[in-house]
Amino acid sequence: MNKFLLIALCCFAPLLLKAQTPTDTLNVVDIDTTGKTDLLDIGTRLFKLKPRPKTKEKKQFYFSILPISSSVPGGSKALVTSTTAGFYLGPRKTTYLSSVTFAPYFNLKGRYGLPIHSSIWLKDNGYNIQGDTRFLVYPQYTWGLGGGQSEQDRILVNFNYVRFYQSVYKRIDPSFYVGLGYNLDYYFSINTNNNPTPITLAQFTGYKYGTTDGNNSFSSGLTLNFLYDTRQNSINPIPGIYANLIYRINSHVVGSDNNAQSLYVDFRKYVSLNKSDDGGKNLIAFWTYYWTTLTQGTPYLGLPGIGNDPYQRSGRGIEQNRYRGENLIYFETEYRKDITHNGLLGFVVFANANTASEVNTHRFAYINPAAGAGLRIKFNKKSDTNICLDYGFSKGYNDLVIGLGEAF
Template sequence: MKSRNYKKKLILIIILHIITIVAAKAQNAASIIPDTVIRKDTARQTDLIDIGKALFHIRPKVIRTQKDKKFYFSVLPVSSSVPGGNGRALVTSTTAAIFLGPQKTTNLSSATFAPYWNFGRRFGLPLRNNIWLPDNAYTIQGDIRFLRYPQYTWGLGSSRDQPDRTLVNYNYIRFYQSALKRIQPFLFAGIGYALDYRSGIGSDDEAIDLRQFTKYNYGVSGSSVSSGVTFNVLYDTRKNALNPIPGAYANLVYRINPTFLGSNNNWSSLYLDVRKYISLNPAKPVQQNTLAFWSYFWTAFNGNGPYLDLPSIGWDPYNRSGRGIDQNRYRGKSLFYFESEYRRDITANGLIGFVLFGNINTVSGSGSLFTSWHPAAGTGLRIKMNKASGTNIGIDYGFSKGYNTIMLNLGEAF
């Protein structure tokens, strides 16, 4: 009976996501990406580059273009905390963006490199790319990471309290690459390869056995390997992923991890991500006044996927979900997530802005999906770092039951 109810809920979630995708697709291209937004004049905007030029009396130079290509670059060195003690860590977030084709018909390609080091054994080298070839004929998406990454875990589900946790250490190599071909305007399909390799998995407390603590038998000690093929469908009307303008986004990834490709066990997963951006002031596209919505459903099949590869809050592809909730706080065999955010400029020149956000999630593990909900909320400040690429410095404060945090990022959360 429980299995039948779970299947009904799973089907309902997929149907709701599909309705959202169809509703977004039903809009014509002009209503999704107005010409005034595509050719947005940034001359009236101000960013930190303009302020720096004024302070140091640097004479502005005319932007050179070569075959309609422009390159944008942003660097943000910050100090942040890393789980497991040893105090602070040095984090440098670098974002590079370029048009690889005509700007009217080609999305802005971007790459983000955000290494961190806590002056000890904990470090990370993550590199993400989102490439759009001329006229959006193809898109290439990648995620490469080499990490010595500590994170707290509370086991499956949500039955444990915030203090009832243990620190898990491991080395992590991730290699995700996918190539998608445009089959209709804004609609892409393709395949990819995904590898998750973890070694040295173990609790920081030698007295704790992770198998007993998590009540899960796979990938909780030694090493784990998930190596598989992904089948991808993408619908994306956003012109700029760094700071999305009104539009829509939907991404479906079905992943199969067979043992003949090196996986420890045969298992598979489904990830469905839907986002919608609504301008509340379309007559003035230069000024930010936007409602943004984000929802995803993530589930693992076969029941034997490695523990650290199971759906978990904060482990979406860009590690941006669950603001105000400790990363990995809720992990299960299925996870449903929803977030909304209001974005608004404070100054007329776009230099300073703010956001208000709220999110909620539910996981299976200690019970069935939808039996326990975990909300969080917060607010944030936005500072325009590069008006040409739309890159903002985001300083967010988020809170939930028993936890609060300050987050600093380049670009929007979603």
């Protein structure tokens, strides 16, 4: 009963938030970059290049490219080339900034990935189109279900992964959207051959769906989506609210191996601590999500897991997939502050915690915390894109992650 009360509360949260918005028309703030500095400005001055043109063009594109050597989801170092494009497809006073992120990576240990994320806002925010496409070769550790395992209680799982998620949202009110989508997850060549002691994934986890050694796992389903979004810029949100509910139905009718249902509810709030608009960035951000399977049949690799959220940004300071269960609750808060008045440098301090349900009791028995801090360097002031260097730590683990755009 408590589980369904929580689901009901999450479902109605976006509507309650909407009721607090008295306006019937969207008024997007056009961010003033006068007096601001980014790395492109510094490069222009240093190499005496032609100044960047000042333009009011509605469909101006803003690119940010960062080739780095950094950690990738699942652990180990890899060469990553992160590219973010921000652009407007309508008048800036009535249209949010669209974004596309492409971050391919590879290393010399058999791991590589080609992930593409997109959020496209059409003119006057009439529609929002969201996409998530990935092809991954992914040897990765798993610790089974729940949260009580030690760091050494793990096995290595080899698999390849194809993901294709597409959703279309239609605007109902100024910031409220309803949409439909299609989600496909294909895990293939699943095996545990590289472990010192022979053991299958089914034996280690005690879970029967999608754990047969050498087999494939195919999940295909339709989604019903609800979205409330006043952030204006998802690359670097300014004060606002984001709430998203995704109800997924995998079915034999659309080719899925098993019939299964799941729910993902995501809520974020950004609160400015400035007393005026000219004090630079000074805000606190909150993020929480609840991810649950509503029926049996979800394959093991598709179960709720830390770092496996849609943008793989949760759990900084914790290894991806470290905690997994049929239900997962996550919370994070982050303080963001400019160091320099021109916005070139900033810093963040963050803390997060998660809890995954236990395999037999389905209880949330363990809370797994992490914390850290990071440096921000403005790469492109027009799209407000930062280079983010985050150091996070938790019990028995620490990591430095470098990327473009805020974690949430």
